[in-house]
Amino acid sequence: MTSPCRALLVLACCVLAVAPAVSPAQNAAQGHDYPTQGRVEYVLGCMDDNGHDFANVYKCSCAIDHIAAALPYDDFVEQSTFAKYATLGGEGGAEFRVDRARAQSKKFLTLQSEAYKVCGVSKTAAAAAPANK
Incomplete structure (x- = not known):
């Protein structure tokens, strides 16, 4: 990850860490409560898959917010784990x-696809092309 992107992500995490607490009613309106670490890990993974350009910080953050609005954190962990390892052989x-x-993997991939569409996340040429190193 480039230094400016990393610095921006660290700054965003700091802002989230010191943000004022919200009431349960406000939290319900915003979706399920995900730990900051879980959100950051998702954004970093999303950027690994879709490109490390500046816009993807916002697009991938939007995607996890969309997922969090629809899915409790424990279900997110379970479904995303099944989706991640669905092709694990042996x-x-x-x-x-x-x-x-x-079934859990399919649910997650459908929700993530919807979140990507809503948030404008799309594979970039750099992320889709194999590295020639």
Whole structure:
């Protein structure tokens, strides 16, 4: 990640850390409460997949906000884990290929696709092309 993007992400995390607490009624209107670390990890992963340009900080943040509005954090962790490891081969990946895992993975990928569409996240040429190093 480039230094300006990293600095911006650190600044955003600091702002989130010192933001005033919201009442339960306000929190319900904003969606489910996700830990800052979970949001940051999602944004970084989203940027890894879609490009480390400045606009993707906002687009990927929008995507996790959209997901958080629809899905409790524990469900997010479960569904995103199943989606991440759905293609894991061998005996170790068998747990991620059962019907329940496939259903959870599909739910998450559908929600994430919707969030990407709403927030304008799209694969960039740099993120889609393999690195020639």
